[in-house]
Amino acid sequence: MPASSSPALEFRAGPAALARIRDGGLTPHMVRVIAGAAGGPKWLALNRLDRALFGHWLRDVKAPVWLAGSSIGSWRFAAAAQRDPEAAIARLESAYIDEQRYSRKPSSAEVSGVTARLLDVLLGDDGADEILSHPAFRLNIMAVRACGPMQTEHRGALLASMVAAGAVNLLSRRALRLFFVRELLHDPRDVPPFVDMPGFALHASALSPNNLRAALLASAAIPGLMQGVRDIPGAPPGMYRDGGLLDYHMALPWGVDEGIVLFPHFGRRVLPGWFDKLAPWRRARGRDMDHVLLLRPSRAWLDSLPGGHVPDRHDFARYAGRDDDRARAWHRAVAAGQQLADEFMEAVDSGRVREQVRLLR
Numbered sequence: 001m002p003a004s005s006s007p008a009l010e011f012r013a014g015p016a017a018l019a020r021i022r023d024g025g026l027t028p029h030m031v032r033v034i035a036g037a038a039g040g041p042k043w044l045a046l047n048r049l050d051r052a053l054f055g056h057w058l059r060d061v062k063a064p065v066w067l068a069g070s071s072i073g074s075w076r077f078a079a080a081a082q083r084d085p086e087a088a089i090a091r092l093e094s095a096y097i098d099e100q101r102y103s104r105k106p107s108s109a110e111v112s113g114v115t116a117r118l119l120d121v122l123l124g125d126d127g128a129d130e131i132l133s134h135p136a137f138r139l140n141i142m143a144v145r146a147c148g149p150m151q152t153e154h155r156g157a158l159l160a161s162m163v164a165a166g167a168v169n170l171l172s173r174r175a176l177r178l179f180f181v182r183e184l185l186h187d188p189r190d191v192p193p194f195v196d197m198p199g200f201a202l203h204a205s206a207l208s209p210n211n212l213r214a215a216l217l218a219s220a221a222i223p224g225l226m227q228g229v230r231d232i233p234g235a236p237p238g239m240y241r242d243g244g245l246l247d248y249h250m251a252l253p254w255g256v257d258e259g260i261v262l263f264p265h266f267g268r269r270v271l272p273g274w275f276d277k278l279a280p281w282r283r284a285r286g287r288d289m290d291h292v293l294l295l296r297p298s299r300a301w302l303d304s305l306p307g308g309h310v311p312d313r314h315d316f317a318r319y320a321g322r323d324d325d326r327a328r329a330w331h332r333a334v335a336a337g338q339q340l341a342d343e344f345m346e347a348v349d350s351g352r353v354r355e356q357v358r359l360l361r
Contacts, residue, residue: 006300008339012360032259036073038244041311052341055086070142070243095121138187142243144180151239169275193255205235251284
């Protein structure tokens with residue numbers, strides 16, 4: 001599919017990030033945190049941009065850079081923090097597109113089994129050790145520990161709990177503390193600046209080669225679609241589920257006073273939690289976005305993709321019984337993402353990012 005003739009990538013920055021970029025451009029040493037949203041197959045739109053960022057632009061960064069993601073965002077960063085990030089991202093892309101094949105009505109056990117095999121491909125034999133010894137990157141995985149009936153795998157009870165959580169979230173996002181505890185599993189070498197974030201009780205546990213795989217699997221465990229992960233080693237006992245339930249688009253109080261939070265995003269909205277898809281009035285708090293540089297696709301670029309949207313989980317239904325057609329559409333979306341990568345590199349290398357960046361409203 002040919003690239004869109006209109007600009008594909010938009011640079012939107014909070015006030016502090018905007019001032020820094022307009023003053024000095026955008027350089028790798030300015031990046032303190034990189035945020036990775038949940039969203040399942042939507043990450044494929046960012047595949048080529050990730051390769052450019054982690055395989056080239058950030059290749060020689062020295063200072064600790066915290067990679068903070070939930071669900072597929074944490075998987076992207078697990079690839080990025082390996083010794084050869086481009087090869088790891090390519091492995092994840094290939095397996096994610098071509099090896100996800102399901103029955104007509106897959107059980108949560110079937111989906112969990114396929115997901116576990118994808119994770120094996122991503123990590124390989126040495127991935128966990130490489131991630132936890134990376135000279136610059138510090139992986140941070142967001143998950144939730146379920147409370148009350150959210151701990152069950154009984155389909156009816158779990159669905160009722162999800163409906164209840166969605167209903168109370170319409171009244172107050174803070175009411176979700178009745179259902180979930182925010183869990184942060186982090187590289188033990190450096191405590192991230194956002195470890196004291198308010199809003200929800202947070203428990204922080206250290207990652208290790210023994211629990212990194214379980215943490216990644218838990219962070220992507222969508223209730224009802226996948227089985228939860230019970231008792232992550234080194235973390236409090238309990239049932240762990242998808243981190244996107246609380247932190248969907250990573251709209252967090254980052255605790256960054258210097259530098260920027262880089263947020264490559266596949267969409268144009270930034271939602272705090274997964275349930276906020278039903279609350280269109282809810283947005284990320286302005287003060288949390290103060291140091292954020294959002295890299296987002298233009299509407300014209302989105303319209304140019306197969307079906308006019310980034311890949312998503314609904315494609316499994318849209319292409320039911322036609323997995324080869326779905327895979328071809330996803331590969332085309334990945335290829336189209338090269339325009340995002342090219343425009344980013346041109347903007348930062350030329351310095352034109354100083355004129356292209358706009359205030360994030």
